[in-house]
Amino acid sequence: MRARNLAVVLDAIHRTGPHTRAALAERTGLTKTTVSSLVADLLEAGVVTESGAVRGGERGRPGVAVSLSGHRVATLGLEINIDYLAACVVDLTRTVRLRRTRPADNRSSNPAEILERLRDLAKETTAEAESAGLRVIGAALAVPGTVEGGVLRSAPHLGWRDVRVEDVIDLPLAIDNEANLAALGELWFGSRDTDFLYVSGEIGIGAGLVVGGTVFRGTFGLAGELGHVVVVPDGPACRCGGRGCLEVYAGQDALLGPLDSVAALVARLESGDPRALEACERAGHALGVALTSAVHLVDPGRIVLGGIFARLFPWLEGPVADGLGARLGQMRGTPPALVVSGIGADAAVLGAAGLVIQRILADPAEVLGL
Amino acid sequence: MRARNLAVVLDAIHRTGPHTRAALAERTGLTKTTVSSLVADLLEAGVVTESGAVRGGERGRPGVAVSLSGHRVATLGLEINIDYLAACVVDLTRTVRLRRTRPADNRSSNPAEILERLRDLAKETTAEAESAGLRVIGAALAVPGTVEGGVLRSAPHLGWRDVRVEDVIDLPLAIDNEANLAALGELWFGSRDTDFLYVSGEIGIGAGLVVGGTVFRGTFGLAGELGHVVVVPDGPACRCGGRGCLEVYAGQDALLGPLDSVAALVARLESGDPRALEACERAGHALGVALTSAVHLVDPGRIVLGGIFARLFPWLEGPVADGLGARLGQMRGTPPALVVSGIGADAAVLGAAGLVIQRILADPAEVLGL
Secondary structure, three states, X not given: OHHHHHHHHHHHHHHHOOXXXXXXXXXXXXXXXXXXXXXXXXXXXXXXXXXXXXXXXXXXXXXXXXXXXXXXXXEEEEEEOOOEXXXXXXXXXXXXXXXXXXEOOOOOOOHHHHHHHHHHHXXXXXXXXXXXXXXXXXXXXXXXXXXXXXXXXXXXXXXXXXXXXXXXXXXXXXXXXXXXXXHHHHHHHOOOOOOEEEEEEOOOEEEEEEEOOEEEOOOOOOOOOHHHOEOOOOOOEOOOOOEOEHHHHHOHHHHHOOOOOHHHHHHHHHOOXXXXXXXXXXXXXXXXXXXXXXXXXXXXXXXXXXXXXXXXXXXXXXXXXXXXXXXXXXXXXXXXXXXXXXXXXXXXXXXXXXXXXXXXXXXXXXXXOO | OHHHHHHHHHHHHHHHOOEOHHHHHHHHOOOHHXXXXXXHHHHHOOOEEXXXXXXXXXXXXXXXXXXXXXXXXXXXXXXXXXXXXXXXXXXXXXXXXXXXXXXXXXXXXXXXXXXXXXXXXXXXXXXXXHHOOOEEEEEEEEEOOEEEOOEEEEEOOOOEEEEEOOOOOOXXXXXXXXXXXXXXXXXXXXXXXXOEEXXXXXXXXXXXXXXXXXXXXXXXXXXXXXXXXXXXXXXXXXXXXXXXXXXXXXXXXXXXXXXXXXHHHHHHHHOOOHHHHHHHHHHHHHHHHHHHHHHXXXXXXXXXXXXXXXXXXXXXXXXXXXXXXXXXXXXXXXXXXXXXXXXXXXXXXXXXXXXXXXXXXXXHHHHHOO
């Protein structure tokens, strides 16, 4: 009961901003004595802080306001991507305090070796946060693959199967698919819209569907594999065993062709290189087909292009929007808006840190041991 | 508070079977006096009934058991399909009491005319139920189209747009897409599995995704338009404005060709007619492609083929399962099981009646005016 009340009080502070204890009592229906005792615990744990006087409650007597504290409790976001490792630290107010990225080549790699490097990065980042007075109390890891029951089941581009990661750091560690976490990153650190399909363009292509502020995960947590939606049933073989999947036409390898980086592709596009433009046109056309199927099946509020698709948005927007308009227009009037993610490559690692923040806010007693 | 407690007590009776008042008090944490008073109201409203003595509570003293009553409160399910109107009456125990189907040709029809016929069917069915001692207290209508905010937005095969239906009967009337309601029919009256994608094969093709016993509806309630998932991007034009949609290959018109009924098609298939077999093969292949995309996007527990696909299951199962296996096997190990719906053409109308039952059980005070 006390755990539940702590969550109720913290939720009120989090959602509707600084409140006096009296205002919190009014909002939550708890007695002022109970609220004062709960707030004392939250203050002690560094979850909330007291700030300047505000008008509190109906009588309007000024009081000391209690608000979320960004000064003590923080969480660690981690990411293993195909060509980099990343870490970030986010405080309870969802302010990003640190970001660290290390280029890497993780294709067909040895899990133990990469996890060792991730451990180093996590340790350094945590130490740096702690030297700034933050207490990092939990972490989450974004991976480019499917996750079931806390285990990385399959990350084909890494060449990993059935890898356990919980020992990477000496903190409680959650693990989730990078597209799901990038979608949550977009929700908490990007547009803050609550209904959208986030499309994560990387070497693989994933999607995270957010409906009413919650990620839809499907029955086994495997939803959102947009990269393997069929675009051409008898198209080229895909590494998944299927044929003509979206990834074959719009994954990073298809877009880059012989080029070695997205920056090189963007430079070619800016100079009007016909082969580069054609690759984007083809990818955009395939994305339009796959997203048409996705809109019919999951009915997203809008479509947010992220990852490398965000950098290529000027060249992808036209063909994708044309495809959606031509195929969806008659049934839906206007198709869902197509927009670009504003948070770029950091989406997944920020979403990972945000996931742990969400857990603290939902159940501070459990997560913080109050 | 009383409304909430009525729902809590009714939920306990519904989920875990007949209970004495003492056992209900134990389960719900309410006092025996409160439970007795709530049960008195439920008895009075005909929602529950008293039955033989059972052992009640921890002491094991036998008492009178209270269970859901199938004798008084009932709901009406209605359906407008392309080639029939249907109605059914279901009692609170989800026993089907009446079913009525009227063949019709509703293609490109006048809404007012069809709604008038539906009104007659509803009146007759309700009167028959009432003569059997049932009190029909609410209804829901399944339509072959998209529904937003209680309005039938678009039913292309009927040729209807923006039709309001609430005046059809003198009862509270909900309206929903037939595939969503058929999925709920499968949940409550069919397999009772709680995680599946129900595929409704009719003149159009829809799907209802059930996850954890709840239909996933998307952001605007338009999810599940499986019939317009793209199978071949530059395939034949579909009436939706797109090209190469599943419906073009596997909708009833594509399957029947020159034949005039599903029964005629089944007869041809049974006699080994090559053109009929080829139509099923082609439809099954297209279904395999579209369902591959659907599995990647929404991750269903299993796939249930319903409507005319249920009758054609012996001929569709092979090509669909082969397609899913070839395309999904490597990423998922085994693809979701492919099964046939056992409740046939009644799924949507039963789901409609069941939807109202669900609302009564969730909030008896509100729905019954207690």
